Amino acid sequence: MLHYFIRRLLYMGIVLFFVSILSFYVINLPPGSWIQNYQSELEASGDIIDEAELEFLLQRYGLDRPLHEQYIRWIVPLVTEGDFGQSFEWGQPVWPLIEERLFLTMTVSLASIIFVYVVSVPIALYSAINQYSIGDYFFSFMGLIGLATPNFLIALVFMIVMLRVFGVTPGGLFSPEYLRAPWSLAKFWDMLTHLPVPVVVIGTAGTAGLIRILRAQLLDEFQKQYVITARAKGLRERFLIIKYPLRMAFNPIVSSIGSLLPQIVSGSAIVSIVLGLPTTGPLLLRALIAQDTYAAASMLLMLSVLTVVGVFVSDLLLMWLDPRIRYERGN
Amino acid sequence: MDDVLLQVENLKTHLPLEEGLLKAVDGISFTIRRGETMGLVGESGCGKSMAVNTIMRLAPSFAQVEGNIIYFPSDGAPIDLTALDPYGPVIRDIRGGEIAMIFQEPMTSFSPLHTIGNQITEAIRIHRSDDKKKATEIAIDLLSRVGMSNPAQRMNEYPHQLSGGMRQRAMIAMALSCEPSLLIADEPTTALDVTVQAQVLQLMRDLQHEFGMSILYITHDLGVIARMVQAVAVMYLGRIVEITDVDSLFYDAKHPYTKALIQSVPKMGKKSRARLESIPGAVPVPINRPPGCGFYPRCAAAIEGLCNRLDPPLIQIEDEHAVACFVYPEVVDAVGETMPEGANHAV
Numbered sequence: 001m002l003h004y005f006i007r008r009l010l011y012m013g014i015v016l017f018f019v020s021i022l023s024f025y026v027i028n029l030p031p032g033s034w035i036q037n038y039q040s041e042l043e044a045s046g047d048i049i050d051e052a053e054l055e056f057l058l059q060r061y062g063l064d065r066p067l068h069e070q071y072i073r074w075i076v077p078l079v080t081e082g083d084f085g086q087s088f089e090w091g092q093p094v095w096p097l098i099e100e101r102l103f104l105t106m107t108v109s110l111a112s113i114i115f116v117y118v119v120s121v122p123i124a125l126y127s128a129i130n131q132y133s134i135g136d137y138f139f140s141f142m143g144l145i146g147l148a149t150p151n152f153l154i155a156l157v158f159m160i161v162m163l164r165v166f167g168v169t170p171g172g173l174f175s176p177e178y179l180r181a182p183w184s185l186a187k188f189w190d191m192l193t194h195l196p197v198p199v200v201v202i203g204t205a206g207t208a209g210l211i212r213i214l215r216a217q218l219l220d221e222f223q224k225q226y227v228i229t230a231r232a233k234g235l236r237e238r239f240l241i242i243k244y245p246l247r248m249a250f251n252p253i254v255s256s257i258g259s260l261l262p263q264i265v266s267g268s269a270i271v272s273i274v275l276g277l278p279t280t281g282p283l284l285l286r287a288l289i290a291q292d293t294y295a296a297a298s299m300l301l302m303l304s305v306l307t308v309v310g311v312f313v314s315d316l317l318l319m320w321l322d323p324r325i326r327y328e329r330g331n
Numbered sequence: 332m333d334d335v336l337l338q339v340e341n342l343k344t345h346l347p348l349e350e351g352l353l354k355a356v357d358g359i360s361f362t363i364r365r366g367e368t369m370g371l372v373g374e375s376g377c378g379k380s381m382a383v384n385t386i387m388r389l390a391p392s393f394a395q396v397e398g399n400i401i402y403f404p405s406d407g408a409p410i411d412l413t414a415l416d417p418y419g420p421v422i423r424d425i426r427g428g429e430i431a432m433i434f435q436e437p438m439t440s441f442s443p444l445h446t447i448g449n450q451i452t453e454a455i456r457i458h459r460s461d462d463k464k465k466a467t468e469i470a471i472d473l474l475s476r477v478g479m480s481n482p483a484q485r486m487n488e489y490p491h492q493l494s495g496g497m498r499q500r501a502m503i504a505m506a507l508s509c510e511p512s513l514l515i516a517d518e519p520t521t522a523l524d525v526t527v528q529a530q531v532l533q534l535m536r537d538l539q540h541e542f543g544m545s546i547l548y549i550t551h552d553l554g555v556i557a558r559m560v561q562a563v564a565v566m567y568l569g570r571i572v573e574i575t576d577v578d579s580l581f582y583d584a585k586h587p588y589t590k591a592l593i594q595s596v597p598k599m600g601k602k603s604r605a606r607l608e609s610i611p612g613a614v615p616v617p618i619n620r621p622p623g624c625g626f627y628p629r630c631a632a633a634i635e636g637l638c639n640r641l642d643p644p645l646i647q648i649e650d651e652h653a654v655a656c657f658v659y660p661e662v663v664d665a666v667g668e669t670m671p672e673g674a675n676h677a678v
Contacts, residue, residue, distance in 0.1 A: 225439040232387055232434075233454040233505070234427035237418050244442050323489040324443055 004329050008315070012308045016301070023300040024071050027293050034088040034291045035063055061088060061294075074294055078301075085294035089287065094298045098280060102302055104173060104191075105279040108202065109264045111195055113257065115203040116210055124214035125246065131219060139211065146208030151267060155201045155274040162197070171276040173198070198275055202268045206260065214249055221245035247321070254318050258311030265303055335403055336513055336545050337363040337386070337430075342398035342413075344378075344385045351619040355381040357569035358398070360645070363513065368539065368546040370560035370577070372553065372592070376614050378569040379549045383515045386547075387432055388417040404429065405512065428458035431511035435518040437498035441490040447474075448486030451505045458509040473504040476541075477534060496527035503534065510542055517549045532558055553596050557581065565589050568625035569617050571645055575652040585654040587632045624657070632658050636671050 035057060058064045062073045077083040084094035123143075127136040162168050172179075173194045178187045221227065222245055230240040269281030280299050287296040319326045344356035355378045363369050371379045384390045386400050400412040402425065415422040434440045441450055448470055455466040467486065474482035477500040490498055499519060506514055516535065520528040532555065539546055548559050556563055556577065563580045565573040565588065573586040584590045591610045612629040623639040624630070630638065637657045645655040646662045657663050663670050 225434060225436050226442040228384075228389055229432075229434060229440045229502075230442070230453075231389055232426055232432045234423040234425070234457050235453065236423065243445075247444055248442070322444060323446075324491050327489070327491065 001330055008312060012312065015308055016304060019304040020075055020297070020301050021071065023304075024074065024293070024297045025067070027288065027291065027296050027300075028067055028070075030291065032291065033063055034293070035061075037291060038088075057088075061086065070293070074297065078298070084298040087287070087292055087295040089290045089292040089295065094295045097295065098283065098299055098302065101278055101280045101283055102299075102306075104277070105265060105268075105281070105303075106306060107191070108173075108195070108198055108268065108277065108279060109261060111199045112203040112206065112264050112268075113260060115199045116206040116260075119203070120207045120210040120214060124211045124218060125241075127211065127215045128218035128222065129241065143208040143211045146204045147212070149204070151201055151205055152270045152274045154204055155198075155271050158197055158201055159275070173277055198268075198271065198277055201275065202264060202271055205267075206264065210253065214253060217249040217252065218245055221248045224248075251318065251322055254314055254321060257314035257317070258307070261310040262303070262307045265307070334364045334366075335362055336365045336367075337403070337547075338399075338401040339382075339386065340399040340401070342382065342385060342400060343396065344381050344390055345395040345397075346391065347393065347395065348618065354569050354617045354620065355394075356385060357617065359564075359566070359569075359571045360398075361564050361571065361574060363545050363547060365512070365545055366539075366543055367562060368548060368560045370556045370563040371547065371549045371566060372551065372556055372563060373566035374551055374592075374614050376616070377566045378617070379566050380517055382566070383432070383517055383547065383549055386412065387426060387430060387515065388412060388415060388422050390417075392417070402429065424458070427454050427511070428509045429511055430513045430515060431506035431509065432515045432517065433499075433502050433506045433519045435521050437495050437502055437522060438490075440502055441498060443490055446487050446489055447493070447501050451486075451501070451508055454505055455508045469508060470504070473508055474501065476538070477501070477504045477507075478530075479504070495523055496531065499523060499527075499531055500534070503531070503538070507538060507542065511544055513545045513547065514539075515547045515549070518551070520555065521550070521552070528555075535559070553581075553593060565592070568614060568620070570625065570655065572626065572656065573652075573654045574645065575654075579649075579652055583652075585648065585652065585659065586626075586656045587630050587658065588626045591629075591631075624655075632656075634658070634671060637663070637668065641666055641668065 035054065038057075039054065062070050065073070074085050077085070082095070084098075086092070087094050087097055090097055123139050127139050130136050159169075159171065173191050174187065175190050175194075178190045181187055222241075224245070227240065227244055230244050231237070235243075265280075268277075268279065269285060271277070272279045272281035273285070280303065284296060284299045286292075287299065319329055339362070340360050341358050342356055342360070343354070343358050346353040346355055357378070359382060361369070371382065373379050381390060385394070385396055390396065396413055398413060402410045402412055404410065410421070410425070412422065412425070441447070448467065451470040451473070452463070452466040455469050456463070459469065460466055471482045471486060474485055479485050479497065479500055485493070485497075485501070490501075493501065499522075503519070514535075519535070520531050523531060535546065536559065546559070548555070550556060560577055563573075563575060563577055564571045565580075565586065567588050573580075573584070573589045575583075575585075580589065581593060584593055588610075591608075595608045595610060597607055610629055615625070615628065617625070621639075623641065624633070624643050627633050627638045633639070634657050641657075643655040643657050643662050644665055645653050646659070646665045647653040648659050648661045655662065657670075660670055
């Protein structure tokens with residue numbers, strides 16, 4: 001088992017190494033650079049460009065060097081000192097810039113995943129047990145609508161309804177008075193009260209999808225011989241459904257937690273912009289447009305770290321749930 | 332008749348499907364006595380599994396069940412199982428407790444996610460003793476009695492860690508865990524290889540002596556029937572076509588289908604290049620079946636004008652030997668017809 005953990009950690013390191021190279025390379029693929037953008041912006045507004053200043057910036061960020069050297073100048077201090085480098089766009093270190101946003105992204109994502117599971121598991125159970133009932137059709141219909149509607153559209157509808165009906169402006173994760181305030185219990189509570197709207201908006205499509213998958217999975221499991229065996233033992237129907245088929249149906253779902261995480265993180269970028277959420281999505285978009293290499297690459301790398309860890313956790317969960325996998329991995 | 336344990340009367344299990352009404356079980360009657368082993372034989376798809384699933388009330392919920400299944404408990408009044416709510420408490424007490432079942436597929440009959448011990452003690456705790464420790468003791472004792480090595484250790488193992496034969500032993504232990512009066516074995520050895528099959532059959536016979544239970548044995552394997560049972564019902568297309576004791580089945584079969592079935596068993600010492608006997612045609616699907624005997628299209632002894640027009644009822648023509656075939660004048664009399672001129676009796 002220990003052997004397995006060590007191997008997995010090693011693989012994770014290798015994956016992240018390649019992710020860092022790839023993201024750095026892709027960010028630098030578009031023609032031009034941040035310096036050139038900056039230059040043309042200044043020219044357009046009629047400012048005079050100070051050659052010395054340009055030279056200073058080039059030197060400072062190492063932009064006059066070849067790409068692999070730039071990469072090394074970024075990755076080495078990152079790994080050795082935890083220094084994520086400078087953001088060109090903001091003219092300040094990357095880490096303080098993304099620290100809080102990463103935390104908020106994770107909070108929103110985890111809350112969304114929990115929401116997805118809490119809502120879809122009971123509905124899928126109900127739908128599977130009462131297949132082709134009116135309730136099943138109702139949930140299927142709602143689920144298909146949820147699946148077919150883009151999240152940002154739901155976000156817009158939400159905002160309009162909140163504004164017109166309740167007279168509140170939703171959006172953001174904090175009330176204005178807490179926006180710049182340092183973290184406190186009150187600020188945390190304020191965040192929790194703002195969480196439901198983005199969580200529902202981000203989680204809707206996932207919930208709809210999971211209901212479909214889990215329902216089909218359960219219906220499949222209901223036909224299995226071990227369910228009939230359990231019934232032949234004289235078990236109560238409700239008890240046996242929870243003990244056997246639901247537990248079985250959970251396997252593929254637990255194994256998909258890992259892939260759900262990046263889906264939610266990347267899928268929520270547009271929603272975050274619409275709802276004005278201070279998550280990594282909008283910042284990452286801006287950094288990519290501005291070719292703010294270090295900021296963008298650092299964010300992508302951190303999101304990859306979270307995803308890889310998420311996959312690892314879902315694998316551990318799966319091993320805990322399924323003795324067959326435990327057995328296989330143990331050897 | 333006070334030794335009767337289970338009496339099935341005119342049992343019908345009809346499944347309304349999109350293609351039509353599937354008469355999986357179409358009016359079968361038989362009786363199982365205490366301590367007796369009865370065999371239910373027939374080809375795949377003849378409705379034998381559906382019949383026993385109906386007895387356990389495990390048939391699909393959309394199935395239309397008619398007839399009576401009277402269970403005579405050792406104490407208390409007879410219970411008609413067909414009148415019970417299939418998810419209700421009365422049938423749940425009977426299932427596993429009074430009537431237990433062994434299934435064909437030892438590979439899929441256990442949940443792969445729970446230990447063998449968990450799945451066996453579960454049944455014990457419902458029917459016998461809610462005490463966890465005592466249930467574990469009973470389970471370990473049973474596992475050793477069905478010939479499992481290291482029974483205490485097996486309790487904590489998962490089904491994938493056991494071989495097919497071991498799993499079927501565990502399945503038998505689970506079925507016997509509550510000392511049922513009737514054990515229904517639905518092709519319990521079909522998925523096992525021959526040597527393991529012999530061991531499992533021997534085991535079931537030994538345990539039957541020990542527990543004094545009745546067994547309803549479902550199989551398509553006549554070799555198993557010869558070893559295991561006293562009385563045999565032969566099923567074809569949802570009906571019982573012949574019912575008799577095991578000796579007259581092999582030496583004095585009456586129904587053309589039974590005869591063909593016995594002839595299709597390969598025999599030792601026969602010319603090795605001889606073709607294996609088989610019954611021409613296949614079991615028709617019993618959806619919207621035409622009138623007449625179900626075996627008529629495949630029958631060598633069919634009587635035109637009678638077999639394709641009327642359904643032969645199951646009639647007792649000898650002591651403890653009933654058959655549903657118009658070749659026998661008693662059966663023709665029973666439907667109030669006369670044997671057509673020139674019909675061939677000597678089958």
